[in-house]
Amino acid sequence: MSKGTSHSAFTLRGNQVDEGIVISKGQVPFNPRSGMTRGNSGLLASTAAPDGKLVNVQIAIAKENLVLVSCEDEPQKELVLVQQYSPGTGSKRWPSFGVEFDPEVRILSQASTSGGSGGETWVLVSAPLGWAANIASQFIDERDYPGQTISFKPELDEPGKKEEEQENDIPIELVIAFGGNEEKAKQFMAKVANLPANRLDEHIITSCGRNRVKAHLEEISGDSNFFLGADPNRVVSYVAATHLE
Amino acid sequence: MKIFQIGTGSKPEEIKLENEKGEPLASISVGEQGRGRDMGIIPLVGQGTEIRAKQTDKGVVLVRGNWPSETRCLAVINATGAYDRCRSYKIHEAREIQTIMSGAIAFGQAGRTNSGEEVLAIVEPEAEFRLNSKYDSTWYRWTGTEWITEKPEERDARIALAEVANGEGEWI
Numbered sequence: 001m002s003k004g005t006s007h008s009a010f011t012l013r014g015n016q017v018d019e020g021i022v023i024s025k026g027q028v029p030f031n032p033r034s035g036m037t038r039g040n041s042g043l044l045a046s047t048a049a050p051d052g053k054l055v056n057v058q059i060a061i062a063k064e065n066l067v068l069v070s071c072e073d074e075p076q077k078e079l080v081l082v083q084q085y086s087p088g089t090g091s092k093r094w095p096s097f098g099v100e101f102d103p104e105v106r107i108l109s110q111a112s113t114s115g116g117s118g119g120e121t122w123v124l125v126s127a128p129l130g131w132a133a134n135i136a137s138q139f140i141d142e143r144d145y146p147g148q149t150i151s152f153k154p155e156l157d158e159p160g161k162k163e164e165e166q167e168n169d170i171p172i173e174l175v176i177a178f179g180g181n182e183e184k185a186k187q188f189m190a191k192v193a194n195l196p197a198n199r200l201d202e203h204i205i206t207s208c209g210r211n212r213v214k215a216h217l218e219e220i221s222g223d224s225n226f227f228l229g230a231d232p233n234r235v236v237s238y239v240a241a242t243h244l245e
Numbered sequence: 246m247k248i249f250q251i252g253t254g255s256k257p258e259e260i261k262l263e264n265e266k267g268e269p270l271a272s273i274s275v276g277e278q279g280r281g282r283d284m285g286i287i288p289l290v291g292q293g294t295e296i297r298a299k300q301t302d303k304g305v306v307l308v309r310g311n312w313p314s315e316t317r318c319l320a321v322i323n324a325t326g327a328y329d330r331c332r333s334y335k336i337h338e339a340r341e342i343q344t345i346m347s348g349a350i351a352f353g354q355a356g357r358t359n360s361g362e363e364v365l366a367i368v369e370p371e372a373e374f375r376l377n378s379k380y381d382s383t384w385y386r387w388t389g390t391e392w393i394t395e396k397p398e399e400r401d402a403r404i405a406l407a408e409v410a411n412g413e414g415e416w417i
Contacts, residue, residue, distance in 0.1 A: 003416060004416030004417045005416075005417060026402055026406070027398065027399075027402050038380035038381060039380045039381045040381050040382055040396065040397045040398065041398070042398070043397075043398040043401045043402055046401070046402030046403075046405050046406050047406075048406055048410075058416065058417075059416070059417040060409045060414040060415065060416050060417070061414055061415050061417065062404070062405040062406075062408035062409050062413060062414030062415075063401075063404055063405055063408060063414075065401045065402065065404070065405035066405070067405050067406055067408075067409045067414065069409070106417075108417070126417060
């Protein structure tokens, strides 16, 4: 039987990509952080390799189950353990992480939780080189930011494109403060630009708490909806950076 | 042959053929008596460390004696266990098992709530079957000398590894 394509192995969880896939007792273990694993969650993959991490592998399918074989060949694709999750009640303000798999990605196996608070579905996929980093770079893991389902964006891999996008981009802290709503972030930036800078109180902007900052900026702007729903503490640093530095 | 007791979610244990007083058991029973239930009784006669099953016109008898040990065994398999409304109370995907007596275990006084089987079976080497407990399944496999229990994922992993080691399967 001729050998298959060599894959470099990665574990992807949110915005984290770790090299290698953990092996325990001859399997890729399913150890979710939320949800329950009662019942039969599904076999991700088996291997004859000892406990540790697999970094370069070839993949065989036997009776619909995956077998990973360690190898030394130059990798041509990526084997990615995608740990999709939805946080439990105790972490409800943190975003969920999901991935939309395009046709270039081959889904090989998966395991899921059943019941409990939150849940996780882990999927092993064969993907083009650079896929895992592309997905991870798009996920924003900030409290109160909405859950995201990420798709592969080839334009992120174009040299120079990322720097060009960053120059035109809205500051990331504003995107996060407005829950990903770039339109609102731009409206806020326009409002900040129109503030009468000579009436800004530097002490209030840099040292006071949420209520005083809110009252001061709404007063000098004459706009009771100055913050457009954002938390004043999250956006006041932008006001300071625009007018006081 | 040795005789084992197997229940959902538990490790197989060899059945002691004496009671607490050290007296030899007179019979093995499967199932329960009562409404919606069914009990089977298999007499146990003779003396010795090994058991063989004998088919008569009136039913099966277990005969104790110093028979040569063999790779088969006897097993009392309780597929029912604790009550769960949605579970299936039977022996699943059995291979190389011959049932020689069966009974039924039920829940509730009327026996109308779910019921399941308890059987006495002769088990050949490499026989296997699956039992469900409240939340998951367990595979049981008799190697000829011992019982091996595996979760479905462990069994799938073992079979897949053996296939690839034999040169079968398909490379990606």
